[in-house]
Amino acid sequence: MDPVREVWAHGGIDGWGVLSVVVATSVLYLVYTLILQVAGQRLSANPSVLSFSLLALLGALVARAMLGETPTMLGGLVAIGTLMVLEFVLGRMRGALARVLVPHGPRPTVVMVHGHVLRWQLRHVGMDLDHLYTVLRRAGLLHLHEADLVIMESRGTLTVVRRGERIDRALLADVRGAEIVPRSLIS
Numbered sequence: 001m002d003p004v005r006e007v008w009a010h011g012g013i014d015g016w017g018v019l020s021v022v023v024a025t026s027v028l029y030l031v032y033t034l035i036l037q038v039a040g041q042r043l044s045a046n047p048s049v050l051s052f053s054l055l056a057l058l059g060a061l062v063a064r065a066m067l068g069e070t071p072t073m074l075g076g077l078v079a080i081g082t083l084m085v086l087e088f089v090l091g092r093m094r095g096a097l098a099r100v101l102v103p104h105g106p107r108p109t110v111v112m113v114h115g116h117v118l119r120w121q122l123r124h125v126g127m128d129l130d131h132l133y134t135v136l137r138r139a140g141l142l143h144l145h146e147a148d149l150v151i152m153e154s155r156g157t158l159t160v161v162r163r164g165e166r167i168d169r170a171l172l173a174d175v176r177g178a179e180i181v182p183r184s185l186i187s
Contacts, residue, residue: 012072012073012074013072013074013075013078017068017072017075018075018078020068021066021067021068021075021078021079021082022078022082024065024066024067024068025066025078025079025082025083025086026082026086028062028065028066029062029082029083029086030086031062032058032059032062033090035058037106038106063079066079067079106125106154107154107174107175107176108151108152108153108154108159108174108175108176109121109124109125109151109152109175109176109177110149110150110151110175110176110177110178110180110181111125111127111132111150111151111152111158111177112132112144112147112149112150113148113149113150113180113181113182113185114145114148114149114182115143115144115145115146115147115148116144117129117132117144118177118180121152121176121177124176125152127152132150132158135158136150136158136160139158139160141160141162145163146162146163147160147161147162147163148161148162148163148164148165148185149161149167149181149185151175161185166184166185166186166187167181167185167186167187168186168187169186169187172186
């Protein structure tokens with residue numbers, strides 16, 4: 001085989017290949033984004049080797065599927081370019097997309113009030129008690145009663161309102177369980 005053809009076979013891509021990589025990349029990017037929208041809070045709320053492995057595996061499967069039957073260097077560059085364009089376009093549309101996706105996606109959720117864990121809320125967001133305790137210790141709490149309010153944010157992090165502090169009512173507007181927050185904690 002001609003050396004130029006050999007190099008092109010490993011690095012090049014034809015017009016139909018470019019189109020298939022763009023289509024596959026676009027569809028898989030949207031599916032992966034939807035998966036993260038729906039399950040992202042649960043996966044990041046209780047990070048474990050399994051959840052990290054699942055995200056890595058999904059990423060590897062999506063990346064491999066984007067490149068088609070025979071991955072090439074130029075196919076990879078087309079996929080990278082497509083991802084960058086999609087991220088830019090969706091970033092510009094974030095406000096409109098938030099109005100459509102957020103009502104169906106994860107919301108910040110009250111998981112603890114006056115030192116008492118709301119187990120049903122923990123189950124709802126996919127967090128276990130051990131992880132909650134770990135995060136509270138990392139926040140410097142030495143006793144459960146020091147936390148008057150704990151909210152799990154939509155990205156899986158926790159907001160801790162310590163005993164004696166109050167939270168502005170506006171900051172509870174989109175929080176699931178805001179109606180059970182005692183008035184004594186709201187300023």
